[in-house]
Amino acid sequence: MSRLVAFAAIQGGYNIVSKVEGKYKKALQTYNADTKVGFPNTAYYLPVIYSLLGIKVETLEDMQKPLAFARKLLPPHVKGSNHLPYLGPLLDAGMAALFAFELEEALRYLEDPDFYHPSEEVDLDAGKIWLGAADDTVMRKRGVEFVDGSAPGFAAIVGSAPDVDTAKLIVEEYQRRSLYIFCAANQNGTTVIEQLIEGGVQVGWNTRIVPFGPDISSAIFALGFANRAAMAFGGVKPGDYKTILKYNKDRIFAFVNALGDVNAEWAAAAAGCVNWGFPTLADTDIPEILPTGICTYEHVVANVKHEEMVQRSVEVRGLKTTVSQIEIPCAFGPAYEGERVRGADLYCQTGGGKTQCTEYLQLAEMNDIEDGKVTVVGPDIPDMKEGDTFPMAIFMQVAGREFQEDFEPILERQTHHLINYIQGIMHIGQRDIAWVRVSKAAVDKGFTLKDIGVVLHAKFHQDFNKILDKVQVTLYTKPEDVEKITAQARAAYKQRDERVENMTDEDEEIFYSCTLCQSFAPTHVCTVSPERTGLCGAYNWMDCKASYEINPTGPNQPIEKGEVLDPVLGQFAGVNEFVKKASRGAVTHYNFYSLVHDPMTTCGCCEAIAAMLPACNGVMTVHRDYTGETPCGMKFTTLAGVMGGGASSPGFVGHSKYNVIQKKFLKGDGGLLRMVWMPKSLKEELRERLLKRGEELGYPNLVDMIADETVGTTEEEIMPFLQEKGHPALSMPPLVG
Incomplete structure (x- = not known):
């Protein structure tokens, strides 16, 4: 490995940390130490720092600890007396730079809150093209695609291409391969994003071309996305840095394309990404790191021709992608x-x-x-x-x-x-x-x-x-x-x-497994029955049956439900046997129709999460598109973080939106009549079916007896409403007893 690349990256790390220390001191002179900081609408604080160090940065004062940690990570400068190898110090310098970048972006949110456009789409008319950190709603919505394989990975592009046509050539080829393209940093005052917009290409989360920001520091949002996916879908705990980094190397297939001259700060960022197992490929003549070790293959590759950039990148990362060749005049994917x-x-x-x-x-x-x-x-x-x-x-x-x-x-x-x-x-x-x-x-x-x-x-x-x-x-x-x-x-x-x-669980002897999400949540086993759709909302019993017919060795396997151990809670001997084997012994049994007693495991892909509200003698549910507070004291993102890694969590359970109006929904806990709160948007989406189910249960106006955020977001606030409406949950047997 070249001494030059180690020198550049370590020098870049020092430059970045020193710069952010200066910005932090200036912020302390302007704002109180208890001023709130962070990225909007996320339960993961500053996610790279939180995931790797376990430090919750919530105030300006909280920044001191990770900033000091970054400073201590910086290794001695490379001098003539130093000997090879340089990889260890290089990785430390890169990690220090990335911690500092995340703090720098948090300061930007504090000092210039309108700099980033909080949306999935850009607003060209208003000149808002930088989206900044993805909030948890976007992360979960898009993160699912990394779970089910529809997005095989992401390319993080920093800088800009020599011209608009080259930018389109590279990015559209990644699109055809179904990858996400995360963009940051400028080169000579322009960026790939601005080149794409000039070329008439739509950018935003909806086209998988994500304009994080115009500076190299905004590349941290890509790593934050990857680490949040590990915590949300894989159940990796904050602070478990070894597992987080290994998880990313093994499961998040990402890499960096550096377009344009690589300065010391870019070199530090590239070194930092190596910690994740993400290699860097550049179109310029920079020192290379070719031996394998941290990354699957090479770490830094230089002089890659633009027309070869995409193919070379997926090869170096060890990523398998396919391109659908269909004889039509438009691109397809x-x-x-x-x-x-x-x-x-x-x-x-x-x-x-x-x-x-x-x-x-x-x-x-x-x-x-x-x-x-x-x-x-x-x-x-x-x-x-x-x-x-x-x-x-x-x-x-x-x-x-x-x-x-x-x-x-x-x-x-x-x-x-x-x-x-x-x-x-x-x-x-x-x-x-x-x-x-x-x-x-x-x-x-x-x-x-x-x-x-x-x-x-x-x-x-x-x-x-x-x-x-x-x-x-x-x-x-x-x-x-x-x-x-x-x-x-x-x-x-x-x-x-x-x-x-008209299908019922009693009529079918075969249920189906869905282990698709085990790539992210290894102990999660979803079992789909006629009256218990997959918690992601994408699979019902018919879908799984078809999936098995199409791919007999795939994630949807038939399960003989076997002896009915508990018809009320919904526990079956055959299912238990399969779950124990498929979870490698981590889960021995669960119930289909209860959140109180040994509920089904949940992964981060769930459409909604139900939770107990003991004071109301009922339950609530919240879907992932709702970002507000809920009566259980946790937003959806917090709930998913707490119990979404493949665990069975009594008092909580993930489910699909459609499952709410299925007849077996929480049957073991009293069924739909226990539902006392759900977001208004979900209630309106399900209104017609809720009216029908309410009528079947003897409460034709049940939908209007269920509180929502317009009534309140605490148990104390919604209780008078429930009493006024005469909600049936209030007269049912105790939910826990």
Whole structure:
């Protein structure tokens, strides 16, 4: 390893720590020592410092301890008398620099609270392009993608490319490989983000191109995101720095691309990232660190050509990615799912309340359809002019010896993602309330409606080849044809809903496991039954059945439920046996229908968390999109941090939003009649189904008896409301006794 790289990184560490010490002293002269500091809307304080050192930085005074720690980490300067190796001191200097960067960014939030735009999307009109630290809602929403594999890793890009076209070349190739791109730092006064915006590329969390900030210090937000994922989804405890760093090396596939001249501060940041197992690849002639050791392969690689940057980066990190090659004129991949087609970009659209747009997938006889046949019946994009609206029905016919009628809605649901994966096309909704917007840019590239059928055919074969043999797609755009297909579809929707909703746990002898999240929470085992959907909200019993048929060795395995040990709490001998084995003995049993007695394990992917409210003799639930206070005294993010690492936590349990209105929801604790509080947004989302369940339970106005944040966020505040409404929980047997 070159002595020069050690010299530069260690010098950079000294420069950074000294600079932040100066900023801190200045802040103490301006603000009181007890002034609150931190990143907005997070339960993880300053997450790199909190995760590695276990120090909660909540006030200006609290900064003293980690700043002093950073100073002590700085090694002696490299001198002629020093001998190889330099890697240990290099890593210490890098870590000191990163701690200082996090403190520097906290000071920025204090002194210039409007510098960052607290959103998932940039606001170009207001000139707000820097998003800063992701809050916990964003982190959990996006972190799930690292759990389920839809985001295989992230590229942290610092600096800027030589020109706009090169910036687009690199970033769009990462998008095609489904990676996130975390951007920070400037080079000669410009950044990759500004180059992308100039090139007409949408940036923001929704397109996986995240503009953290214009300075090298804002690169700390990428590492904070990674460490929070380890704590939120993996259950790693704050202060357990060895496990945090090893977890990131083994599970978070990330790397750094340094574009432009690498100064001492950049060198220190790169050295710091090596602690995580994240290598750095540069496009300039910098000293390299090629021997393996901390990183999977090389640590620092120089002189990488721009056209080779993406492929070389994934190779050095040991990351396996795939690129979907589909014969359409637009780019295609999960990174485009969050693109927005706004008014100024819009060429034409269908659905969205303006016209009818329906999606319907039907099982067909093998000889009745022709594989790969895609037909547009009616006007296509070339027949339309800018600003047009049109009706559309996407009729998908699928045949296969292993295909079952139960799989229809599962494949049909994929249309939302797959159409969104087309660059320049936006899809919202499902079934007969879909909405598709086509951008001018897509039309300029030659996009037609037939391309939707091409994508569906290709991806259905790619993702479901074990259960289907033929796919035929017909897109109708004549009003009379759309009306006819919509009538057929609505009849099928009704039949499907009745089939699923009428299933019970008693009727099925086979449940299904879901161990998808074990990559982040090793002891978590989710069991999905007809009346207990997966806590992430993405999998119901039918989905797991289909998943097993598609991939018999995958995360969804059949479980013979076996002897019913407790029909009220929902405990089954076969499930216990499977859970004990799948958790490697960490969990020996749990109950499906209780949060009081040995509840099911929970991981950070859960859509909602229910908790006991003893003073109200009831329970509450809160979903991840709600960021406010709750009557149990903890926000969603705090709750998830406390019990979301794969533990069974009596008094709390994770669940899907839909599970709230399933008949077995908390049956062992009194069921839905125990529900005394939930956020208003969740209550409105579930209102129609809550009305139906309330009527079945003898309380037709139950939904309006449940308190929300407009009533109060403490047990004391909501109790008078519950008493006034005569909430049934108040007259039920004690919840704990």
